[in-house]
Amino acid sequence: MQKVNIILVGFGRVGRAFYELLKEKYDYCRERYGLFLELRGIIRKSGAVLLSGTRKMVSEAEAGKEKSELSGWVQTFSLVDLLEEFKSGVLVDCTPSDLNTGEPGFSLMKTALSSGWHVVTASKGALVVHPSELAAEARQHQVALKASGATAAALPTLDVGLHSLAGAEILAIEGILNGTTNYILTRMSEGLSFSRALMEASEKGIAEPNPVQDIEGWDTAAKMIIIANRVLGTEIKLSEARVNGINGLTEEIMAKAARLGKTIKLIGRCSRETPEAPWKVEVGLALLNPDHPLAAVDGSNKGIIFYTDCMGYIVLAGGKSDPRGAAAALIKDIISIYWRDF
Numbered sequence: 001m002q003k004v005n006i007i008l009v010g011f012g013r014v015g016r017a018f019y020e021l022l023k024e025k026y027d028y029c030r031e032r033y034g035l036f037l038e039l040r041g042i043i044r045k046s047g048a049v050l051l052s053g054t055r056k057m058v059s060e061a062e063a064g065k066e067k068s069e070l071s072g073w074v075q076t077f078s079l080v081d082l083l084e085e086f087k088s089g090v091l092v093d094c095t096p097s098d099l100n101t102g103e104p105g106f107s108l109m110k111t112a113l114s115s116g117w118h119v120v121t122a123s124k125g126a127l128v129v130h131p132s133e134l135a136a137e138a139r140q141h142q143v144a145l146k147a148s149g150a151t152a153a154a155l156p157t158l159d160v161g162l163h164s165l166a167g168a169e170i171l172a173i174e175g176i177l178n179g180t181t182n183y184i185l186t187r188m189s190e191g192l193s194f195s196r197a198l199m200e201a202s203e204k205g206i207a208e209p210n211p212v213q214d215i216e217g218w219d220t221a222a223k224m225i226i227i228a229n230r231v232l233g234t235e236i237k238l239s240e241a242r243v244n245g246i247n248g249l250t251e252e253i254m255a256k257a258a259r260l261g262k263t264i265k266l267i268g269r270c271s272r273e274t275p276e277a278p279w280k281v282e283v284g285l286a287l288l289n290p291d292h293p294l295a296a297v298d299g300s301n302k303g304i305i306f307y308t309d310c311m312g313y314i315v316l317a318g319g320k321s322d323p324r325g326a327a328a329a330l331i332k333d334i335i336s337i338y339w340r341d342f
């Protein structure tokens, strides 16, 4: 049995979903993995709270008298205070993804890693802008830096590329990595206009309040770059990727694709022309034949294909595109840091 201290940064849609799922999974993680996942504090832009641990929160919720520790947001303690108070554990980063600066995630993650804390993140910015600095910091302090929540969340991507395919040479990676755009394309193929489909995605909570990065393809590019840099050991920058989104797509183009018996998908791809050539990341609309493994990935589902030299091609599809799915990916990463199944 092991006690794991957790500090959560960011208490928006994903942070709240993580908080709720952690309470829901507390007993299961204790019984199945021998881990007491104890939430010690939450930090957001507008303040922070110190908590008495998930176990206490679960017991109070079960007794119908959930203590409102969450009402006591104060500005008086910082991340450094919490890291020092609890000595070791995991920082869970659910702050916004700024693909230009990598902040606030970069500073938060660097502080935690350099204090000997593991980091599990849902935000992409820091991993796209400063991947090598963060990896070096984690290596130096012998702690984990895990990013399932930032790389298609509930759809396993990094775990498969890094561990399940170990020993195989990956020749190319291709994926539908953004649930919002895949939902819009699916609804457009059923006859909706772009604006109606986007409105529906927002109403269902699939699209973020500002979905520009999704629509323009930058979210897909960021995820593919994080996956490629981790799995293939590349150092691709976002500015080097060729990125086109789904903006400009009309009902007429969708209808034409349907008449040809094809499906239109937003595909992110990392490939190289020869084994000596540099790896390239591209994002754009693709006309897929019905037998393409990603053609049937519909709605807010996502999918990824790893093409390998000795394991054939591996296809994964599904994975909930919502804050709860992202929260589940964060918990999975925490478990995989501490649980050894030998």
Ligand SMILES: NC(=O)c1ccc[n+]([C@@H]2O[C@H](COP(=O)([O-])OP(=O)(O)OC[C@H]3O[C@@H](n4cnc5c(N)ncnc54)[C@H](OP(=O)(O)O)[C@@H]3O)[C@@H](O)[C@H]2O)c1
Pocket (backbone or CB within 6 Å): 009, 010, 011, 012, 013, 014, 015, 043, 044, 045, 046, 047, 094, 095, 096, 097, 104, 122, 123, 124, 149, 150, 153, 208, 321, 322, 323, 326
């Ligand atoms: N939404 C999804 O389904 C999904 C799925 C996978 C990954 N992600 C990623 O997960 C991250 C969080 O997404 P979200 O939808 O939860 O965002 P959100 O609702 O906008 O919440 C962001 C949170 O971060 C806090 N924050 C902002 N700047 C901060 C700082 N400097 N220090 C500490 N806290 C700060 C905010 O504080 P206040 O509350 O005080 O404003 C807020 O609580 C993003 O990077 C997103 O790309 C989202």
